[in-house]
Amino acid sequence: MQFIYQIIELTNPQLNILQKLAKDKQVENKKYFDKLKKKTPKNLDYIMQDLHDAEFKKTDCLSCANCCKTTGPLFTSADIERISKHLRQKPQQFIDQYLRIDEDNDYVLQKLPCTFLDTDNACFIYDVRPKACREFPHTDRKKFQQITNITLKNIPVCPAVYNIVEEMKRKLPL
Numbered sequence: 001m002q003f004i005y006q007i008i009e010l011t012n013p014q015l016n017i018l019q020k021l022a023k024d025k026q027v028e029n030k031k032y033f034d035k036l037k038k039k040t041p042k043n044l045d046y047i048m049q050d051l052h053d054a055e056f057k058k059t060d061c062l063s064c065a066n067c068c069k070t071t072g073p074l075f076t077s078a079d080i081e082r083i084s085k086h087l088r089q090k091p092q093q094f095i096d097q098y099l100r101i102d103e104d105n106d107y108v109l110q111k112l113p114c115t116f117l118d119t120d121n122a123c124f125i126y127d128v129r130p131k132a133c134r135e136f137p138h139t140d141r142k143k144f145q146q147i148t149n150i151t152l153k154n155i156p157v158c159p160a161v162y163n164i165v166e167e168m169k170r171k172l173p174l
């Protein structure tokens with residue numbers, strides 16, 4: 001497969017065109033991930049960890065927060081327990097005030113951008129934030145080949161994921 005690689009800078013004008021860039025690459029990325037699932041390199045976990053670390057060394061999430069503004073996490077029972085305790089609320093109060101149940105029966109935010117996002121893009125509840133926020137964007141997840149559908153969904157949201165996938169195709173041609 002022939003690819004044209006394009007790494008983007010994490011600036012607002014570039015964030016604005018992320019959705020278009022992601023759309024342009026959608027078919028190419030899907031084909032690449034289909035091949036990855038059939039021909040998974042033995043050392044993929046190490047490759048992904050390196051790609052993830054290299055991208056996040058130069059990524060300043062505080063100048064982006066696009067994930068917090070546009071998607072938001074799901075909240076597990078443990079998340080609800082921990083965060084409501086931190087806010088000195090009963091879990092049910094926290095649920096009633098901030099959460100709703102989505103079509104997959106998961107607790108998600110009632111509103112976006114996330115209620116806990118400050119104007120400087122910091123998270124009010126950073127130390128107790130949901131597991132999904134801590135792990136986002138999952139590009140250092142073991143057995144990455146099993147979560148390529150999630151990655152495809154995250155490419156238009158997260159410029160770091162976009163770049164990691166571009167770099168992945170360059171370093172790991174299939």
Ligand code: SF4
Nearest residue numbers: 061064065066067158
């Ligand atoms: S994880 Fe991605 S979308 Fe979220 S703030 Fe960092 S670069 Fe932006």
Ligand code: SF4
Nearest residue numbers: 068114116117123133
């Ligand atoms: S809880 Fe914090 S990290 Fe998670 S989406 Fe909200 S502001 Fe972002």
